[in-house]
Amino acid sequence: xxxxxxxxxxxxxxxxxxxxxxxxxxxxxxxxxxxxxxxxxxxxxxxxxxxxxxxxxxxxxxxxxxxxxxxxxxxxxxxxxx
Amino acid sequence: xxxxxxxxxxxxxxxxxxxxxxxxxxxxxxxxxxxxxxxxxxxxxxxxxxxxxxxxxxxxxxxxxxxxxxxxxxxxxxxxxxxxxxxxxxxxxxxxxxxxxxxxxxxxxxxxxxxxxxxxxxxxxxxxxxxxxxxxxxxxxxxxxxxxxxxxxxxxxxxxxxxxxxxxxxxxxxxxxxxxxxxxxxxxxxxxxxxxxxxxxxxxxxxxxxxxxxxxxxxxxxxxxxxxxxxxxxxxxxxxxxxxxxxxxxxxxxxxxxx
Numbered sequence: 001x002x003x004x005x006x007x008x009x010x011x012x013x014x015x016x017x018x019x020x021x022x023x024x025x026x027x028x029x030x031x032x033x034x035x036x037x038x039x040x041x042x043x044x045x046x047x048x049x050x051x052x053x054x055x056x057x058x059x060x061x062x063x064x065x066x067x068x069x070x071x072x073x074x075x076x077x078x079x080x081x082x
Numbered sequence: 083x084x085x086x087x088x089x090x091x092x093x094x095x096x097x098x099x100x101x102x103x104x105x106x107x108x109x110x111x112x113x114x115x116x117x118x119x120x121x122x123x124x125x126x127x128x129x130x131x132x133x134x135x136x137x138x139x140x141x142x143x144x145x146x147x148x149x150x151x152x153x154x155x156x157x158x159x160x161x162x163x164x165x166x167x168x169x170x171x172x173x174x175x176x177x178x179x180x181x182x183x184x185x186x187x188x189x190x191x192x193x194x195x196x197x198x199x200x201x202x203x204x205x206x207x208x209x210x211x212x213x214x215x216x217x218x219x220x221x222x223x224x225x226x227x228x229x230x231x232x233x234x235x236x237x238x239x240x241x242x243x244x245x246x247x248x249x250x251x252x253x254x255x256x257x258x259x260x261x262x263x264x265x266x267x268x269x270x271x272x273x274x275x276x277x278x279x280x281x282x283x284x285x286x287x288x289x290x291x292x293x294x295x296x297x298x299x300x301x302x303x304x305x306x307x308x309x310x311x312x313x314x315x316x317x318x319x320x321x322x323x324x325x326x327x328x329x330x331x332x333x334x335x336x337x338x339x340x341x
Contacts, residue, residue, distance in 0.1 A: 017159065017324070019152055020278050021211060025330035026155045026162075026176040031200070032334065033189055037090065037179040039141050 090133040091119070091180045094161040095328070096190070096197050099123050100168040110161045111154050119183045121190035124197055127165050128186055136179050145177065166328035170205045172197060173330045200333060207270060208302050208326035211294050212309050213278070215320040216254030217287030250318035251288070257316035258291035268305045269295035273331045287320060294331045302326055 092111050102118045110116045110129035118125040134140065144150045155176060162173040180186050190197065277289035297305045306323045313321040 019155070021324055022155050022159045023151075024275060024278075025173070025327065026158050029330040030173040030175040030333060031096070032175045033093075033178060033193060035093070035178045036181045036185055037136055037138055037141060037177075039138060039145065039177060 088133040089130040089182070090136050091128045091183050091186050092131045092136065093174050093178045093180060093186055094127045094129075094158060095165045095174055096124060096126050096172040096201075097165050098169050098201055099125050104168050105164060108161060108164045109157075111157045116161055119186045119190065121187050121194065124190060124194070124201070126186045126190055127161060128180075128183060129161075131179065133181070136177075141177055141179070162328045162330075166326075170201050170207075171328045172200050172204070172333040173328045204296075204329045204332060206299050207296050207329060207332075208299050209294055209329045209331055210269075210297050210302060210305060210309075210326060211322075211324035212291065213289055213293075213322040213324070214254055214258040214291040214312075215287035215322070216251045216290050217318055217320045251290070253316045254287075254290045254319040257312050257319040257321065260312050260315075268301050268308065269297050271296040271332055275331075290319075294327075296329060296332045299326070 094110060094116065099118075099120060105116055105118070105127070108116050112129070112131050112135075114129040114131065116127055116129040119128055135144075144154075158176050162171065165171045166173075180189070272293055272295045275292045275294055277292045295305065302325075306325075309323050310321055313319055
């Protein structure tokens with residue numbers, strides 16, 4: 001750990017966090033309380049499994065020429081067009 | 083039941099009451115400013131979202147769309163991060179949506195004892211992530227003496243490479259075990275996480291350990307330094323420390339979190 005390590009890092013550096021690190025926390029962790037809008041957690045968990053593969057930002061992945069989710073029916077079937 | 087003009091309330095976190103001006107200008111999902119919904123001495127941090135875009139059908143469709151998911155996850159995390167800077171925080175799972183602030187207040191009232199217990203347990207503590215990678219390329223390149231035949235030379239090189247990779251893996255695994263043992267002594271609690279695939283990360287090497295630790299805030303530096311130091315003791319292992327994170331992995335009650 002160098003001088004600019006944890007000492008310099010505080011909350012508020014969130015924009016630089018690795019997307020996989022963020023996703024595994026916000027999708028998989030955190031307190032679950034029943035919202036009024038119920039989403040099918042099973043679906044989300046399936047998505048999470050897929051996302052375990054995704055350890056870079058979408059942008060980085062695209063730069064690497066990886067865009068399987070754009071052709072993956074389980075990820076796009078119900079999504080429609082942006 | 084609905085909020086004004088078809089608005090719903092997106093909840094990010096539960097925290098102890100704090101000065102709401104500290105969140106001035108913080109925007110959440112959909113770019114809306116966040117505000118506090120109080121109950122006794124705890125608060126929920128929420129922002130309005132259009133109900134039509136966050137009903138079950140819309141949400142399910144959106145969650146499957148990676149660019150939306152990334153933007154929302156980052157917005158959610160940015161708010162949680164801002165709240166954590168104000169004090170002890172219980173991050174909520176992504177996309178926890180209510181039909182209005184009064185419903186949020188009702189949930190705070192219903193789950194008040196549970197929130198209080200969790201906030202007490204996490205007070206003054208942070209989550210740190212530690213990943214250990216085995217990185218064969220970090221070891222010295224193998225130089226082979228001239229061989230009598232190209233075929234035999236190739237086989238020998240392959241053998242040496244394999245052995246080097248195995249050695250590196252072994253060293254990284256040993257480092258991972260030490261990370262888990264040594265700094266874990268400084269940690270209050272820990273959770274293993276599935277290793278992240280290197281396929282898309284561009285991260286070199288194989289993720290041998292992906293774990294998260296709950297650490298007293300004043301020992302976070304020491305923990306990070308000790309974890310990072312293990313890298314120098316294990317050639318071929320790369321140690322990455324992330325955080326401090328709000329205690330996402332430790333916020334759920336034990337029965338939920340350990341499942």
